[in-house]
Amino acid sequence: DTRFSNDAGRSFPASPKIAIVGAGVGGAAVAYFLKELGHNTGIIDLYEKSNAIGGRLHTVDLYGKSYETGGSIIHPRNQYAQNLVKKLNLRKKGREPSSGFALVKDQQVVFTTSSWNVLTLMRILWRYGLGFNHLMSVTNSLIDDFSRIYSVQQKRVSYENPYELLSAMSPSLANLTRSTFKRFLKELQLKEILIEELVQAITYVNYGQNAGIHSFAGSIAIAGADDGLWSIENGNKQLPRALVQASNARLLLNANVESVTDNQNGTYGLKVTSDQKLITRHYDLVVLANPLEVSQIEFFNFTRLPYNVKDRKYHRTVATIVAGVLRENFTMAAEKVESLFTCDSSEFYTSIGRIYPVDSPGTIKADATGEKQPDYPVYKIFSPAPLTEKQLEIIFLQVHLVKVFDWKAYPEYDRVPETFPSFVLDERNLLYLNSIEWAASAIEMSLISAKNIALLISQRIDGNEPSYLSRVEDGKLIQDGDINKIEL
Numbered sequence: 001d002t003r004f005s006n007d008a009g010r011s012f013p014a015s016p017k018i019a020i021v022g023a024g025v026g027g028a029a030v031a032y033f034l035k036e037l038g039h040n041t042g043i044i045d046l047y048e049k050s051n052a053i054g055g056r057l058h059t060v061d062l063y064g065k066s067y068e069t070g071g072s073i074i075h076p077r078n079q080y081a082q083n084l085v086k087k088l089n090l091r092k093k094g095r096e097p098s099s100g101f102a103l104v105k106d107q108q109v110v111f112t113t114s115s116w117n118v119l120t121l122m123r124i125l126w127r128y129g130l131g132f133n134h135l136m137s138v139t140n141s142l143i144d145d146f147s148r149i150y151s152v153q154q155k156r157v158s159y160e161n162p163y164e165l166l167s168a169m170s171p172s173l174a175n176l177t178r179s180t181f182k183r184f185l186k187e188l189q190l191k192e193i194l195i196e197e198l199v200q201a202i203t204y205v206n207y208g209q210n211a212g213i214h215s216f217a218g219s220i221a222i223a224g225a226d227d228g229l230w231s232i233e234n235g236n237k238q239l240p241r242a243l244v245q246a247s248n249a250r251l252l253l254n255a256n257v258e259s260v261t262d263n264q265n266g267t268y269g270l271k272v273t274s275d276q277k278l279i280t281r282h283y284d285l286v287v288l289a290n291p292l293e294v295s296q297i298e299f300f301n302f303t304r305l306p307y308n309v310k311d312r313k314y315h316r317t318v319a320t321i322v323a324g325v326l327r328e329n330f331t332m333a334a335e336k337v338e339s340l341f342t343c344d345s346s347e348f349y350t351s352i353g354r355i356y357p358v359d360s361p362g363t364i365k366a367d368a369t370g371e372k373q374p375d376y377p378v379y380k381i382f383s384p385a386p387l388t389e390k391q392l393e394i395i396f397l398q399v400h401l402v403k404v405f406d407w408k409a410y411p412e413y414d415r416v417p418e419t420f421p422s423f424v425l426d427e428r429n430l431l432y433l434n435s436i437e438w439a440a441s442a443i444e445m446s447l448i449s450a451k452n453i454a455l456l457i458s459q460r461i462d463g464n465e466p467s468y469l470s471r472v473e474d475g476k477l478i479q480d481g482d483i484n485k486i487e488l
């Protein structure tokens, strides 16, 4: 097999040395899926520059209780997350008290849910017509298409580009990355007011951006407002932790990969700083499981630069976690709503929402010393920039504790039509997990990408030619397969 031979003519080893850079959910899942696919041999080094597993799945402690600060929700139809939680003996977090929301436009509350579901439904119908129901049912049938990926991957089919992977779900789903969500919604004949208020509040809270994002990311954001969303007991970061533990990977924390060099002999050299020492290690295959736009890894000696990050940006979202007392005009006490969303880009916040500890729903009880603390509710405020003291004062009557997380959280989805970096950056063995994020960033998207990367590696180890259902050649999508015809 020459396809996976290197320039020096050496074929890909049966027990390769593999480096995975980034111990977020994606990197951890690559190591896990490799073992699940039966590749127990070789060395897998998992590099993480911080001191913990999890990446953008992260919690913060306030008065001895932990709160989710990064990726916080999973959809009930996300099959990988559902199955992994079962296999790894993790638990779903118990349901929180159901809480409604109010929507703010031009500093006025224009819509509130009610504790009576019927009343909420009537308010939606009154202001937005039947469009929201229609949008949710369209979203559900998009999820039907999306779910085809599970049987495709079960049959060990892999893809070199996210567009090809989306096309295997359905060509129309892939096409959603080629037009704006606004246009898609207009074609569904949704009312302008529904798009500008409710839909835009949802795209803001999930991706910090307006309905000008591409329709695939927009649809995923809408799925992120569905019923039955869930999270993992003790924090979503339990998933990458358990994945690493169940894998064969050797975890290297506080190890910052500074550069990757093409050794021109079929291997790659990684320069890593660890304990203030610079070391170089060599691998047959490298998986980059960190957004390159954020990690700023350098590349040397490649015939062509693997990926130009200059024209792409990650969106800044600041999560401010506050234990305190809201001012009356932010409480909406009459309606018992606990979240406030805005559809205005001019507002200094995008959402203010009551949050509960990751262990069990409830209020703050005691700090680490066991001392009883006052039961201050805890809120998460998302904003495009750090909040000033004055802005906090606008929202809160009393502020007891504040913790701030400044994330480069997800890509800017305003590049329409979107183009995708390849999963195979150098046409050889330098693989990139986060290219999927340019379709949409969500826990399940990382798991699907991780499975695809593990399948690409598996193919190299087994010396098989790639099996396609769809591929892009000269910018054109070629559909040339039927999943049912592919044999194991």
Ligand SMILES: CC(C)=CCC/C(C)=C/CC/C(C)=C/CSC[C@H](N)C(=O)O
Binding pocket: 070, 071, 072, 073, 074, 075, 077, 078, 139, 142, 143, 146, 205, 206, 207, 219, 220, 221, 223, 224, 441, 442, 443, 444, 445
């Ligand atoms: C094709 C469609 C509409 C859905 C596919 C299923 C899927 C991947 C659903 C995920 C929905 C979801 C949990 C969205 C959250 S967006 C990012 C968010 N802010 C987060 O906390 O991760």
